Amino acid sequence: MPLTGSGRNRNFRECRRRRPYGADGRDAPRPYMEPRAVMQGGLVSMRAALQRLLTVIFVVLAGTAVSGCASRPGPELLDTALEPVPGAKVVTVYVATTRDRNIPGSKAFGEAWGRQTGYAAYRISLPPDHKQGQIEWPNGKPDPAHNFVTVEQRPLDHAAFASTVARRGASGQPPKVWVFVHGFNTNFQEAVYRLAQMVGDSGTDTVPILFAWPSAGTVTGYVADKDAATYSRDALANLLTELAQEKTTGKITLIGHSMGGWLTAETLRQLRIAGRGKVLERLQVVLAAPDIDVDVFREQMAVVGRMDPPLTVLVSSDDLALRVSGRIAGARKRLGALDVDDPRVQELALQYDLRIIDISGLQASDEFKHDRFVGLAAIYPKLQEQQDSRPDLQLRRAGAFVFNAVGTTLSAPFSLAGQALTGE
Secondary structure, three states: OOOOOOOOOOOOOOOOOOOOOOOOOOOOOOOOOOOEEEEOOEEEEHHHHHHHHHHHHHHHHHHHHOOOOOOOOOOHHHHOOOOOOOOOEEEEEEEEEEEOOOOOOOOOOOOOEEEEEEEEEEEEEEOOOOOOOOOOOOOOOOOOOOOOEEEEEEEEOHHHHHHHHOOOOOOOOOOOEEEEEOOOOOOHHHHHHHHHHHHHHHOOOOEEEEEEOOOOOOOOOHHHHHHHHHHOHHHHHHHHHHHHOOOOOOOEEEEEEOHHHHHHHHHHHHHHHOOOHHHHHOEEEEEEOOOOEHHHHHHHHHHHOOOOOOEEEEEOOOOHHHHHHHHHOOOOOEHHHOOOOOHHHHHHHHHHOEEEEEOOOOOOOOOOOOOHHHHHHHHHHHHHHHHHHOHHHOOOOOEEEEEEOOOOEEEOOOOOHHHHHHOO
C-alpha cells in the first residue's frame, strides 16, 4: 500500500483537523452500547475491531503529518506551460488513462472514473540542478531553473496516440517502449512527473507511457482505489494488446508499482485467460514493491505461467507501507515485503520462474521505504551494460537475488543459490 503514492517528494503532505465530538464542540456524554460482530466463527467485540482499525488509520495519517501542512501538487502544474531553461532536460510522457477530465477549468485528468480510455502527451522539463531519484516540486510559482515544469500538454485521440508512440526516431529504428502503472494514493500530476523523473534519470531513448488509473489520491481511499484498479483491467489489457501489435525495439517493459503491481498481475492473468499469449510474449514485466497477497500472487502466476524473460519482483522486507497494508488485510503477507533469505521465497522463485530481487540497499526518499525502485532508473544503463558483459550475474535466469547498491551488481545471497536456484 503506497502511503506516499509513487514515492512523491515529502514536501507534500495531507493534513487532518480534529473535529468536535458534539455539535457544540464539547465531548457530550452518550449512552454506551457495545455491539458484537461474528468474525472468523466467533464473537468478538465490535469496539475491539474498531480500535484495531483506528490504530491502522493512525499509523497511516501520522506519516502524512510529520512534515507540516503543505498541499500536494495540483492540476495547475500541468496546465501552466513554461519554457525550459538552458541545461534542462525535456522528457515527453504519453498517457493512456481511465481517469476522466472532470476538473473545471483544467485540461488535466482527475480522480473520477472515465467511461472510455483517454489519451494525452506532456512535455516535462527537468531542471539543470535536478538530483537523481527526486522530483523538484515547486513551492509556489514554478521556476524552470530549479523545478520540474510542464512545457506543453496535448490531448490526443486514440488514432493520434497509436501513431505517435509507434513513430520511429531520428535513427529510423523502432522505438523502445516503457509502460508505467502507478500505485495507490497518487494523483494524476504526481504520476506524470514521476515517470518523467525515471525516464530522465535513466538516460535511455524510450517512449514512456503512463497508464493512469483513477486513484482517489487520498490515504483513506484504499478500498476505493482497489475498486478503481479493478475497473481498469480491461483498459490496460487492451493497451498492451495494441502495443504488442506495433514494431518496437526489444520487449515492451511493463512496470507496476505497489497497487499498480496488483493491477499489472491481474491484467497478465486476464490476457492469459483471454488467449492473448502472443501479447505476454512481447512483455518484460517488473513488479516494484507490489501490494499483492502472496497466496493471491501464487494463483495469478499459476494462470499466467512462466514468462521469458522471467517476471521480476522488487522487494524490501523493511517496507513500512506494505507492513501497514498487510495489517489492514488481516496480517496477510504482501509480495513486495518478502524476505529473500527465507527458503520459501527461493522455492517461490523456482516454482514460477521469477527473479525476486531485494533492493533494500537502495536509498528511499520517503520514510515508509516504499519508493526505492525509482533509484534504479539512474543506474539502469550501467546495470544493462553489466548484464551484457558479465554472464556470471545470471540475471536472465530465475532466482532470488540481492541488489548491491555500491557496485550496482546483483548476486545470489544463499548457500543454496548456485545450482539450486537455477535448477541445475
